Amino acid sequence: MSQKKDVERKRGNRLGFWFFRTAVRIFGLRGTYGLLYIVSLYYLAFDHAAVAASKAYVRRRFPDHGVLRQMFDVYLLFVSQGKSLIDRYFVAAGGNEIGLELVGYEKIKDLLADGKKGIILLTAHVGNWQVAMTSLGKLDRDVYLMMRTEDNVAVKEALNIDSEKETVRIIYTDGAMGGVIEALKAINRGDIVSIMGDRTYGYASIEVSLLGGKVRFPYGAFSLASAARCPVAVLLSAKIGVTKHVVDFSHVINPPANRQGNKEEEIHACVQEFAGVLEEYAVRYPYQWFVFRDMWQGND
Amino acid sequence: MEKNKEQELAAIRKDLKEMIVRDLSLEDIKPEDIKDDEVLFGEGLGLDSLDAVEIVVLLQRNFGMEVKNMDQGKEIFQSIDTMAHFVYENKNKAS
Numbered sequence: 001m002s003q004k005k006d007v008e009r010k011r012g013n014r015l016g017f018w019f020f021r022t023a024v025r026i027f028g029l030r031g032t033y034g035l036l037y038i039v040s041l042y043y044l045a046f047d048h049a050a051v052a053a054s055k056a057y058v059r060r061r062f063p064d065h066g067v068l069r070q071m072f073d074v075y076l077l078f079v080s081q082g083k084s085l086i087d088r089y090f091v092a093a094g095g096n097e098i099g100l101e102l103v104g105y106e107k108i109k110d111l112l113a114d115g116k117k118g119i120i121l122l123t124a125h126v127g128n129w130q131v132a133m134t135s136l137g138k139l140d141r142d143v144y145l146m147m148r149t150e151d152n153v154a155v156k157e158a159l160n161i162d163s164e165k166e167t168v169r170i171i172y173t174d175g176a177m178g179g180v181i182e183a184l185k186a187i188n189r190g191d192i193v194s195i196m197g198d199r200t201y202g203y204a205s206i207e208v209s210l211l212g213g214k215v216r217f218p219y220g221a222f223s224l225a226s227a228a229r230c231p232v233a234v235l236l237s238a239k240i241g242v243t244k245h246v247v248d249f250s251h252v253i254n255p256p257a258n259r260q261g262n263k264e265e266e267i268h269a270c271v272q273e274f275a276g277v278l279e280e281y282a283v284r285y286p287y288q289w290f291v292f293r294d295m296w297q298g299n300d
Numbered sequence: 301m302e303k304n305k306e307q308e309l310a311a312i313r314k315d316l317k318e319m320i321v322r323d324l325s326l327e328d329i330k331p332e333d334i335k336d337d338e339v340l341f342g343e344g345l346g347l348d349s350l351d352a353v354e355i356v357v358l359l360q361r362n363f364g365m366e367v368k369n370m371d372q373g374k375e376i377f378q379s380i381d382t383m384a385h386f387v388y389e390n391k392n393k394a395s
Contacts, residue, residue: 177341177373178349181356204350220350227353264325 020082021089029097030242032086040078044071050078056294060211061286073287080287083239084128091131097243100135104250108233111252112139117230118187122221122253124198124278125290127237132247133168133194142167142191146183148174148201173203180224187228194235195221197274198291206268208275211282215275215295222270226255226263232270234277238285251277305388312384319362320380323354336381344379352377359383365390 023032043050051074058065058073065073091098111119118141123129136143149172171179171186171193183193197217204223205216225232234251253273256266282289317331324347338344341352355377359365365387367373376386 173349175370177352177370177377179370180349180353181367181370181373184353184356204348223350224353227357 016085017089020086021093024086024090024093024095029086029090029095033083033242036079036082036086040075040082043078044075050292053292053294054078056296057211057282057289057291060213060296061282063212076287077290080239081290084288084290087128087239087245088130091134098131099244100131101240101244101246102135103246103248104233104252105135105247107252108249109139111231111233112141112190112192116188116190117228118189118191118193119230120187120221120225120228120232121192121194121235121249122197122232122274123194123235124196124281126278126281127239127285127288128245129235129237131245132235132237135247136192137167139192142169142186142189144169144171144183144186144191144193146171146173146179146193146195148172150174151201173201178203178220183224184228187224187230193224195224197221197234198278198295206271208268208272210275210279210295213296217271217275219267219271222253222255222267226257226267229257231255234274236277236281238281238288309384309388312387313380315362316380316383316387319358320355323358324351334380336384337379340377340379355383359387363387363391 020032023035027035051071054074054077055070058070058077062070062073087098108119121143123132133143145168147170171182173179186193195218200216200218203218203220206219207214207216209215221232232253232255233249234253235247235249236251237245237247240246253270255270256263278289313336314331317334320326320334321329321331326345329345334345340355341347347355352373356367356373359367367376376382
């Protein structure tokens with residue numbers, strides 16, 4: 001595993017999870033946040049790989065910030081991500097102080113009610129998607145997360161998903177056929193398939209513009225949606241208060257209907273539209289897009 | 301009877317090759333260039349998981365056939381030959 005990939009891996013390791021889960025039990029939510037300011041200083045001072053990886057995003061989001069100000073931006077990113085992790089475990093441990101403000105929820109309900117098909121949710125490493133997932137419970141549909149087996153196994157355990165009682169399940173993309181058959185079946189049953197859209201993980205990708213540069217984003221979600229003839233709803237969340245998150249489903253992208261003609265161009269347009277949504281998010285919530293790698297250098 | 305089966309399989313193989321080239325937009329490949337026993341995914345024709353989506357839909361829409369799961373899919377999608385046999389066997393089950 002490369003050092004760059006290891007930077008992100010450290011963010012989700014079991015020891016870290018145990019530490020924050022324990023801290024929440026002892027100090028409560030706000031008390032544990034206080035620990036973050038010190039922990040984040042440690043990472044800022046000693047985790048050079050993490051700082052370097054964060055700077056690629058910070059430089060593009062804040063091009064007019066000087067060196068010191070950008071270091072502070074990186075620090076704020078670390079603090080913000082720490083809060084996101086703590087909230088995640090607070091919720092998983094049964095904490096119910098966290099309130100959700102839902103935007104576009106009625107639109108999703110209408111999409112699901114309109115036809116027999118399900119939908120694809122396209123997510124990104126923003127806000128707190130695990131908290132966002134809790135908002136899907138009222139839709140009364142199973143949610144399938146498409147991911148590789150190795151990705152955040154500890155997170156899966158921490159959230160206790162994929163047990164028989166849960167309606168959130170996993171479709172592994174590193175198995176036969178990339179899990180697409182299971183995903184298609186889920187959509188045809190009227191269920192929801194969630195796919196991460198801002199990392200390629202080595203899968204097919206397409207170049208789009210983002211924050212003044214070029215990055216590669218995966219287009220599988222739109223290919224799948226096109227084949228299944230279902231819409232893609234962008235699912236983003238952001239922390240807007242100590243115990244409040246906004247979950248936004250309002251942006252829906254309709255993929256091309258068939259394979260012939262300009263389908264490749266239309267799929268490119270869909271991915272670019274998604275990149276545009278993320279750019280708007282970065283403008284609004286600059287410290288809640290956890291991009292700890294240089295996407296613009298093909299590091300995905 | 302055997303001759304009819306072979307004729308039907310040959311027709312299905314031809315249809316499948318044309319559908320795959322058309323639906324997957326394989327611009328540099330002609331249907332007749334695809335060998336019956338050529339590996340479709342990975343090596344050979346070099347299709348990937350996103351192409352698998354299209355092929356699953358192709359079987360559903362053109363032949364009314366569903367692939368049950370990923371393991372079955374892996375067997376069926378090995379080559380044009382295995383796909384043709386799947387279509388032939390399921391057509392005869394239905395009729």
